[in-house]
Amino acid sequence: xxxxxxxxxxxxxxxxxxxxxxxxxxxxxxxxxxxxxxxxxxxxxxxxxxxxxxxxxxxxxxxxxxxxxxxxxxxxxxxxxxxxxxxxxxxxxxxxxxxxxxxxxxxxxxxxxxxxxxxxxxxxxxxxxxxxxxxxxxxxxxxxxxxxxxxxxxxxxxxxxxxxxxxxxxxxxxxxxxxxxxxxxxxxxxxxxxxxxxxxxxxxxxxxxxxxxxxxxxxxxxxxxxxxxxxxxxxxxxxxxxxxxxxxxxxxxxxxxxxxxxxxxxxxx
Amino acid sequence: xxxxxxxxxxxxxxxxxxxxxxxxxxxxxxxxxxxxxxxxxxxxxxxxxxxxxxxxxxxxxxxxxxxxxxxxxxxxxxxxxxxxxxxxxxxxxxxxxxxxxxxxxxxxxxxxxxxxxxxxxxxxxxxxxxxxxxxxxxxxxxxxxxxxxxxxxxxxxxxxxxxxxxxxxxxxxxxxxxxxxxxxxxxxxxxxxxxxxxxxxxxxxxxxxxxxxxxxxxxxxxxxxxxxxxxxxxxxxxxxxxxxxxxxxxxxxxxxxxxxxxxxxxxxxxxxxxxxxxxxxxxxxxxxxxxxxxxxxxx
Numbered sequence: 001x002x003x004x005x006x007x008x009x010x011x012x013x014x015x016x017x018x019x020x021x022x023x024x025x026x027x028x029x030x031x032x033x034x035x036x037x038x039x040x041x042x043x044x045x046x047x048x049x050x051x052x053x054x055x056x057x058x059x060x061x062x063x064x065x066x067x068x069x070x071x072x073x074x075x076x077x078x079x080x081x082x083x084x085x086x087x088x089x090x091x092x093x094x095x096x097x098x099x100x101x102x103x104x105x106x107x108x109x110x111x112x113x114x115x116x117x118x119x120x121x122x123x124x125x126x127x128x129x130x131x132x133x134x135x136x137x138x139x140x141x142x143x144x145x146x147x148x149x150x151x152x153x154x155x156x157x158x159x160x161x162x163x164x165x166x167x168x169x170x171x172x173x174x175x176x177x178x179x180x181x182x183x184x185x186x187x188x189x190x191x192x193x194x195x196x197x198x199x200x201x202x203x204x205x206x207x208x209x210x211x212x213x214x215x216x217x218x219x220x221x222x223x224x225x226x227x228x229x230x231x232x233x234x235x236x237x238x239x240x241x242x243x244x245x246x247x248x249x250x251x252x253x254x255x256x257x258x259x260x261x262x263x264x265x266x267x268x269x
Numbered sequence: 270x271x272x273x274x275x276x277x278x279x280x281x282x283x284x285x286x287x288x289x290x291x292x293x294x295x296x297x298x299x300x301x302x303x304x305x306x307x308x309x310x311x312x313x314x315x316x317x318x319x320x321x322x323x324x325x326x327x328x329x330x331x332x333x334x335x336x337x338x339x340x341x342x343x344x345x346x347x348x349x350x351x352x353x354x355x356x357x358x359x360x361x362x363x364x365x366x367x368x369x370x371x372x373x374x375x376x377x378x379x380x381x382x383x384x385x386x387x388x389x390x391x392x393x394x395x396x397x398x399x400x401x402x403x404x405x406x407x408x409x410x411x412x413x414x415x416x417x418x419x420x421x422x423x424x425x426x427x428x429x430x431x432x433x434x435x436x437x438x439x440x441x442x443x444x445x446x447x448x449x450x451x452x453x454x455x456x457x458x459x460x461x462x463x464x465x466x467x468x469x470x471x472x473x474x475x476x477x478x479x480x481x482x483x484x485x486x487x488x489x490x491x492x493x494x495x496x497x498x499x500x501x502x503x504x505x506x507x508x509x510x511x512x513x514x515x516x517x518x519x520x521x522x523x524x525x526x527x528x529x530x531x532x533x534x535x536x537x538x539x540x541x542x543x544x545x546x547x548x549x550x551x552x553x554x555x556x557x558x559x560x561x562x563x564x565x566x567x568x
Contacts, residue, residue, distance in 0.1 A: 027338035028369065036369050043365070044356030101354065109319070109352035110362075110410065114369045116318040116335040266319040 028115055033124035038131065040107075041098060050094055051132075057086035058140050062147050074151040076159040077231065079144035084167060087136050088174050092195055095129045095178020100188040112266045122258055126179055133175040137167055158231070166228040169242075173225065177250050183257030186264070217241040221249045270295050270449055271316065271418060275325035278311050285311045287473040288325070293451045293466075295417075298440050300464030300481075301453040302554065308473040309453040310348070313422050316451075317346050329418055341370040344418045345411030350403040350427070355396030359386055359406050362395055363413060370414045380409035385435075400427030408436075419443065421452040425459040437463045457554045469554065490525040493518035493541035494532065503535045504528065514555060 041047050065082040066074065099122075102108030115121055141159075148156040178195065185191040199222055206216045206223070216223040217238070224245030227238045234242070271293035278286040286308040293299040303309050314320035316327045318334040329337065329344055337343050353362050363377045381391050384405040395403065404427050411419060419440070425433050440450050440463055454460045460467065467484055469477040477484060491514065494500045501519055504511040509531070510522035518541065521528050525542050532539050 025338050028371065032369065032371060036365060039368065040354075040365060043361050044354060046356055105354040105356070106349070106352040107354040109348055110366060112319060113317050113346045113348070114341045114366060116337075116340060263321070265314065265321070267314070 027117075030120060030124060030127075033115060033120060034127045034131070037098070037124050037128035040101075041094070041128065041132065047097075050090070050097065054087060054090045054094070054136060055139060057090065058083040058136070059143050061086050062140075062143050066147055066151065074148070075156045076144055076148040077163055079147045079151075080140055080159060080163075080167065081229065083140035083143055084170065087140060088170060091133055091136060091171065091175040092178030092181070093192060094132065095175040095180075096182035096191045096195065097178075097188060098125055098129055099179055099182030100186060100191055103186050104188045108266050118261050119258065122179075122183065122261065126176065129175045129179050130172055133171040134168070137171045141167075162233065163231055170225060170228050173246055173250060176254070177221075180250050180252075180254035180257060183261060184253040186257075186260070218244050219248060221245045270330055271420075271451055272328040272331075273312065273316065273325075274327065276312060276315055276322050276327060277324045278308075278315060278320060279323045284473050286315070286322075289470065289473070289475055290325075291468045291475060291478050293449055295447055295449045296444050297465040298444050298450045298452065298463055299466040299468060300460035301451055301468050301470065302457060302460050303453075303455065303470035305455050307455075307470045309455075309470060310422055312470070313348060313420055313451075313453060316420060317344070317348065319348070339370060339414075341366065341414035341416070343414075343416055344420060345414060345416035346420045347404075347407040347411040347424055348420075348422045350400065350407040350424075353395045353403065353406065356394060358392055358394055359398065359402075360391040362406060363410060366410050366413055372413065376413060376415075380413050383412065383439075384409040401429065401432060404428055404432075408439075417448055419448065419450040419452070421450070423454060424452055425454060425456070425463070433459055433462060489520065489522040489544075490528045491518055491520055491541070491543055492525075492528050492532070492539060495538045495540065499535070500532060500537050503531055503537065507531045520555070 042051065061082045062079050065079060069078070069082070102111055111121060112118060141164075144159075178191075181191040181195050182188075185194065202216075202220045202222070206213045206220060212219075217226075218224070218241050224241045227234050228242070273289055273291050273293075276286055276289045277284065289308070289312055291299075301309050301312070311320060315322045316329070316334060326333065334340060334344070357365070360377060360381065363380060364374065367374060367377050381388070386402065386405055386409070390398075390402065395406065398406065404424060408421070408424060411421065425436060428436065440452070444450055444465075452460075452463065461481070464481060466480050467478060468475060469484075489510075492500065497513070497519055501511055501513065504519070504521055504523075509527070511519050514520045525544055529539065529542055532542075
């Protein structure tokens with residue numbers, strides 16, 4: 001306490017409470033909670049670093065693909081697909097930290113005293129997460145467009161509404177998986193480890209157990225999502241598989257996590 | 270006004286808070302006093318809808334906390350000064366709260382000035398703050414929304430004596446204008462300086478409540494004798510509330526004359542007998558929470 005000794009200001013008008021019943025009775029609008037969550041993503045060094053790393057890797061992947069990738073792949077879709085890979089890996093981590101920082105950094109105590117409607121805070125975090133995912137998509141499309149234009153021999157503009165739709169679904173699923181895992185485990189380390197370990201475990205199962213391999217599209221997230229990484233229209237069965245794996249790995253943990261949050265005690269220790 | 274009505278919280282077989290009932294009046298600072306682990310923080314978390322009570326309820330200005338729209342504008346809460354993202358600057362932490370509550374950003378500067386955090390300190394990351402600076406930031410955060418009710422858990426922890434004096438001035442100013450303040454402490458000295466009313470809690474149960482003056486007046490007698498063990502049994506057999514004082518001797522909830530009479534009847538030689546008003550609330554507090562206080566000594 002170096003600077004304050006001897007200079008304690010006396011409580012002035014600022015400490016006087018408003019009298020009576022004129023307390024603002026309006027609840028906090030959802031849009032404002034979304035703004036707050038977006039701000040909380042960029043107002044710490046760690047948050048900024050994670051976003052910077054995602055941006056650098058997105059651009060880096062495109063540059064490497066331009067230098068070392070096959071010439072015929074140097075199209076808008078090819079570049080965009082390259083930039084999507086690092087985002088698909090790291091956006092879930094962003095989603096995880098968006099939720100778990102309330103516990104690991106103990107900021108949740110302030111968050112949930114200012115807004116006790118816990119479900120609404122989760123909705124705000126989810127919207128903020130999707131916004132960031134879409135911004136990431138916009139960035140990678142912009143970078144891919146520049147590279148495609150520079151590479152530009154022949155028909156490079158091979159990314160239509162269908163591919164854009166697939167990319168959007170992939171981005172939203174990726175970041176929402178992070179939010180769901182973070183909410184379910186409420187612990188950064190556990191959620192990140194589970195997020196990276198799960199595909200490895202699934203891969204092993206699918207490789208060695210034939211009956212699982214044949215039906216992987218119905219329960220393995222990576223297999224179920226794989227058709228979205230092509231330029232071919234999904235079949236009805238593929239859509240059903242996508243919906244199933246999304247329900248299993250994203251909706252289910254999100255619902256369980258939400259139930260847990262409703263019941264849990266917000267503590268610091 | 271805060272109304273706590275029969276709040277109970279159990280964890281498995283442990284009852285952390287056991288049927289706690291008290292009222293915090295507007296215009297007064299109420300000190301919530303008890304040893305560490307007595308249930309103060311759990312009670313305050315239940316009050317702020319962070320912990321679900323097993324039974325009972327609490328009302329702030331007649332409403333349950335979770336029913337208050339934009340509660341930061343009505344209730345200023347500081348439950349743990351350490352509970353801030355260490356990577357944010359002090360100013361940013363307040364800005365996030367101000368944004369959530371929909372306040373003018375100028376309010377952030379006003380509060381920083383009020384709690385005595387300089388602009389240079391406000392630009393530093395909270396992770397590097399001393400406990401005293403975190404407390405000041407937490408108090409600024411609690412006052413940010415211009416609330417009518419303050420709920421502060423151990424706010425004086427980490428403040429120097431000048432800081433405690435500053436907080437007394439701040440809270441006196443707050444309550445003089447009609448505000449309601451509840452603050453907890455495990456240190457009697459802090460509460461004695463700041464509070465008007467007292468609620469004393471031990472092992473999850475309310476053991477005493479009233480105005481500071483009332484609790485001071487009911488102090489009984491302090492007695493030492495050649496044989497405290499025999500005297501303790503004699504006093505208890507006489508129907509008096511007597512406990513061993515951690516400082517030696519016995520504290521009895523009775524007039525010294527009554528204690529002297531018991532000693533004479535049993536033929537126990539006294540070495541000291543006086544009214545316990547000298548130590549004031551301290552002896553009362555130690556007496557009320559003697560069992561917990563003794564555990565504290567061995568820790």
